[in-house]
Amino acid sequence: MYTLGNIANIIDAELIGDATTKISGLASIDKAQKAQLSYVASDKHKPDLMRSNAGAVIITKSLIADCPTNALVVENVYLAFAKITHYFKQPAIQIGGIHPDAKINSENIANNCTIAKQVVIGKNCTISANTVIEQNVVIGDNALIQPNVTILQGCTIGNNVVISAGAVIGSEGFGNALDSKGHWHTIAHLGNVIIGNDVTIGANTVIDRGTLDDTQVCDGVRLDNLVHIAHNVILGKDSAIAAGVTIGGSATLGERCQIGGGAVIASHMYLSDDTIVTGSSTVDKNLNKGHYTGFTSISLHSDWKRNQMWLLKLNKIARYLNIKLKNLVSKQ
Amino acid sequence: MYTLGNIANIIDAELIGDATTKISGLASIDKAQKAQLSYVASDKHKPDLMRSNAGAVIITKSLIADCPTNALVVENVYLAFAKITHYFKQPAIQIGGIHPDAKINSENIANNCTIAKQVVIGKNCTISANTVIEQNVVIGDNALIQPNVTILQGCTIGNNVVISAGAVIGSEGFGNALDSKGHWHTIAHLGNVIIGNDVTIGANTVIDRGTLDDTQVCDGVRLDNLVHIAHNVILGKDSAIAAGVTIGGSATLGERCQIGGGAVIASHMYLSDDTIVTGSSTVDKNLNKGHYTGFTSISLHSDWKRNQMWLLKLNKIARYLNIKLKNLVSKQ
Amino acid sequence: MYTLGNIANIIDAELIGDATTKISGLASIDKAQKAQLSYVASDKHKPDLMRSNAGAVIITKSLIADCPTNALVVENVYLAFAKITHYFKQPAIQIGGIHPDAKINSENIANNCTIAKQVVIGKNCTISANTVIEQNVVIGDNALIQPNVTILQGCTIGNNVVISAGAVIGSEGFGNALDSKGHWHTIAHLGNVIIGNDVTIGANTVIDRGTLDDTQVCDGVRLDNLVHIAHNVILGKDSAIAAGVTIGGSATLGERCQIGGGAVIASHMYLSDDTIVTGSSTVDKNLNKGHYTGFTSISLHSDWKRNQMWLLKLNKIARYLNIKLKNLVSKQ
Incomplete structure (x- = not known):
């Protein structure tokens, strides 16, 4: 506080x-309540600012007139926000073993795992070694939690969930603010990861917590190995x-989407229900229901080299052909 | 049973x-013996069904006439198969520390690692912390097994093998059957991972076990970090x-293949001996011996944007040019 | 020795x-001193050989005349180098728990982590479970070192560093020499990883140690999850x-570079200061300051198929059009 x-x-x-206004936490501008601080780093969110219930908002000078509540005026809003997040982050408690204040309703708990205080574990769970x-x-x-898994503070996991070996749930998101000297300042991520029921998570997969809101993995989702789920996805x-x-920050996938191996989904993309993406594709636009693909088919290296040479000139070739054809037609 | x-x-x-027929395990249709259950989910495997030695086969109505053995007739074969796999999966035993029934013929075993019963470890091995x-x-x-490695039940590892920190051997394959409501049902993977002699496996690399048969990593293979080897590869x-x-399920690589960093090999691909794939390529067809490549060369973002605009219209351009040229020729 | x-x-x-010359270690040809052994596997490094201060150099017959010091003449230099590296590699010490010879100046150390002898840990660090x-x-x-992290021998980490769960620092590089029978021989990597101040490293990220020199992560660097940093980067x-x-071996990035998610940077690439690479791009050439991109934009699978068909023929099409247009012009 x-x-x-x-x-x-x-x-x-x-x-x-x-x-003297007391602030107990941070929240995004559309959700912040009276005791919460928020920020607006771009004019895009001006409408949200104007109707915000936040106790205070970090803004630049240019938005003072639009701020209906206490204003903290700075030059670099995102940097100021990055700094203050650390004051609201709880440090993890570092004691090995099983804390007496953990509420564990299952028998099958390896004796060398670490379970911190105020953890709650339901019935019939298996928590594996380390x-x-x-x-x-x-x-x-x-739940079946395999060996060497790390689940960081405050995450919530539903019923019938499998988390495979080496997976990390609730790692910090990759959010950093640049200062005027070109140095990065880490944002402490205050959201959690919420995992629904009947979810399976593959080995060495990583799911980041949200910045202020939560990262959400809904019921029935299947994640394979070595998948990256960024903050607020x-x-x-x-x-x-x-x-x-690799799924970038704040991307949203609808229900029953299928994403093939090695695909990359850019930050902030929106995929409708029932979207299918072929493996190795790059999702660089929002997608409606359908089957999408985007990669270069393989060919002999020698052919690839020659074809890429032209691909890198495609714009010039197309313009040249257009002119050439026009000339030919006009001369006929 | x-x-x-x-x-x-x-x-x-x-x-x-x-x-009253007794079933002791599951096997693929071409390998199943008298006491084993198998399944045929597609007409493609009808010839295998017709000569199968399986004790019973899960099939749809349409294949009853072709089934030479006991038939279990269902509507959704793959879903029925997914359900029954769990009845043949042994749960992992969750006790930290080194089990007295493990046969360990090496001295160099960290005192905080977990070795379950009936594990056999040869001479001169190092098993590192955690x-x-x-x-x-x-x-x-x-063997040199580095820290924080997880090797799951039943996997076999040859002589002179190095497994780097954080690697996971024998994770479940990513096999799931859809039911009529669009929910996934996990297949319990009953195969193992068989690793030959003189193999090295990189940090945080993951190798899935096979569905019914084994995933195989043959002698002398080198795997770098963060590699994904799917089931039955x-x-x-x-x-x-x-x-x-990222190598998808059931892909087969011959001997002496070299795959560059960040490449994606689609499921079921077949690469002959001595196939070389440039890093970052997507292998979307079977490959004979040779050097292959498939990705987009990098260029200035502004050029890329213009060239991609045409690439996404290449089919239309090619057809248009063809017509245009024909017209020009016919008018001459 | x-x-x-x-x-x-x-x-x-x-x-x-x-x-009788005594050799205490290995070093690269431009850095090796009197008590060090080096190697030259390609004529490209002949100038370095000629001015080398090494105590001895492994070379082929063809370079004897250019060698100013003791020469070890072999047929396969890289293979001979691979073999000798293992004689200079210290085995890791395998005892769980915290070694009494570790110098730990912080309180916040989980009781089930493993800290070997001669480790030095500064003030106000947190070392988490496992x-x-x-x-x-x-x-x-x-430093904040999260759970299940592995830091291998001899690595150096600056002040204010965060290493997220499951990360591996100092894994062996992917360097292997082929013998005449097509078998790989692992190179023991003798360099370290040097991490500067104010660096953050994401979950399950892996940073390999250098072959002879060190892999370097300079001050203020930010690495997200599941990133691969190869040897000597x-x-x-x-x-x-x-x-x-995925960043390949010996690649060099300047200051303030930004690399988007899922990108691949080939081995030995050089990126100038302030280079920006869009996510999912493949960096297959050296880059000067600027914003670069290289991947295939996503489209409907059916469109992609048609466009790729032409892309794989682009060289032939371009040549055909060129001839066709010349004919048309010449006939006018």
Whole structure:
């Protein structure tokens, strides 16, 4: 709990408003309530700012007139936001073994795993050797957690979930703010990962927690090995993601999507229900229901070289042909 | 051990045959013996069905006439198969530490690793801290198993093998059957991973076990970091796979293949001996000996945008040019 | 410490020079000093050989005249080098728990992690459960090392570094020499990983140690999850690498580079300061400052199929059009 006065000091902001206002947490601009701080880093979110219920908002000078609540005015909003996140992040508790305050309703717990305080584990779960579960994680019934898994603080896992060896749930998102000298400042990610029922997660797969809201893996999702799910991604029910797929921050997949192995889905993409993406494709636009592909078919290296030479000139060739053909037609 | 009567109940099948027949395991249609159950999910395997020695086969109505043995008739064969696999899967034993029934012929075993019962470890091996080895794993002589490795039940590892930190051997394959409501049902993978002699496996690499048969990594293979080897893949002798490669289910690589970093090999592909694939390529067809490539060369983003615009219209352009040229010629 | 006589025996070389010369280590040809052995496997490095200060160099017959020091003459230089590296590699010490000879200046150390002898850990660090730190690792102040991390022998980590769960620092590079029978011989990697200050490393990311020199991650670098950094890579200050990126051996990135998720950077590439690469691109040439892209945009699978058909014939089409147009023009 910090006052706005404290926060203004920490992020070196000009406070327009009440310095005694108490702030208990951070939230995104459309969700923040009275005791919460938010930020608006781009004019795109001006409408959200104007109707925000936040206790205070970090903004630039240009948005003061549009701010209906306490304003913390800075030059670099995203950087100020990055700095303040760390004040609301709980450190993980570092004690090996099974904490007496963990509520474990299952028998099948390897004796060398680490389960922190206030963890809740449902009935009929298996927690395998060397698995580490940080504080405040909640796991439903019938989970199978394989060896060497790490589940970081505050994540929630439904019933009948399988998490394969080496997977990491709740790692920090890759959010960093640049300062004027070109140095990165890490954003502490305050959201969690929410995993529904009947989900399976492959070996060495990683799911990042959300920045302020949660990363969501809905019921029935299947994730293969070595998959990356970035912060704030939403994976709709019964979607299946094959091995080696990289999904960028805030991408949203609908229900029953199928993504082939090695595909890359760019940040902020939106895929409708029942979208199918062939393996190795790059999703660089939003997709409606359908089957999509985007990669270069393989060929002999010597042929590939010659074809790529032309591909890299395709725009010039097309323009040249157009002119050439026009000339020919006009001369006929 | 289940009777066919039990199994018919479990998978809700109509049994044509002897309900008292005892089934001790599952096998693929071309390999199943008298005490084994198999399945045929597509007409493609009708010839295998007709000469199968299986004790029983899960099929649809349409194949009853071609089934030379006990038939379990269902609507969705793959789903019925997925359900029954779980009845033949041994649960992993969850006790930390080194089990007294493990046969360990080496000294260099970290005291905080987990080695389950009936594991056999040869001479002169090093098993590093926090490594977990499940029941019935067999490891030859001179192995170096680095920290935080997970080797799941029943896998076999030859002599002189190096497994780098964080690697996972024997994870479940990504096999799931869809039901009529669009929900996935996991297939329990009953095959193992068989690793030959003189193999090295990179950090955080994952090798899935086979569905019914085994995933095979032959002698002398080199796997770099963060490689995904799916279920039932066969990697021929002395093949080398660089980092970040994703190899889909049932792909087969011959001997001395070389696959560059970040390549994707689609499921079921077949690569002959001595096939070379440039890094970042997508293997979407079977390949004979040779050097192959398939990706888009990098260029300035602005050029790429213009060239891609035409690439996405290449079919239309080619047809248009063809017509245009024909017209020009006919008018001459 | 071996004499050149010993080494000549081990690698089956003809020694031209003094068999009693003592060799304490290996180094690359441009850096090797009097007590060090080096190798030159290609004529490209002849100038370096000619001015080398090495105590001895492994070469082929053809370079004898250019060798200013003791020569170890073999047929396959790279294979001889691979063999001798193993004689200079220290085995990791395999004892669980925290070694009494580790110098740990922080309180927040999980009781089930493994810290080997001669490890130095600075002030105010957190070392989480199940983390394994091999001998001679040095970690600065304020490090946060999450659970299940592996840091292999001799790596150096600066101040204010975050290493996320499951990451592996200092794994062996993917360097292998082929013998005349087509078998691979592993090179023991004798370099380390040097990580600067203010670096963050994502979950399940892997950074290989250098062959002879070190892999370098400079101050302020940001690495996301599941990134592969190969041996001898140099990542310049404040560069940011998103998830799933694969960077090949000896690639060098300048300062403030930004590499999008899923990109592949081929071995030996050089990227200038401030180079930006869009996610999923393949970097197959050296790049100067600028924004670069190289992948196939996604489209409907049916369209993709038709367009790829033409792409694979682009060279033939371009040549055909050229001839066709020339004919048309000449007939006018």
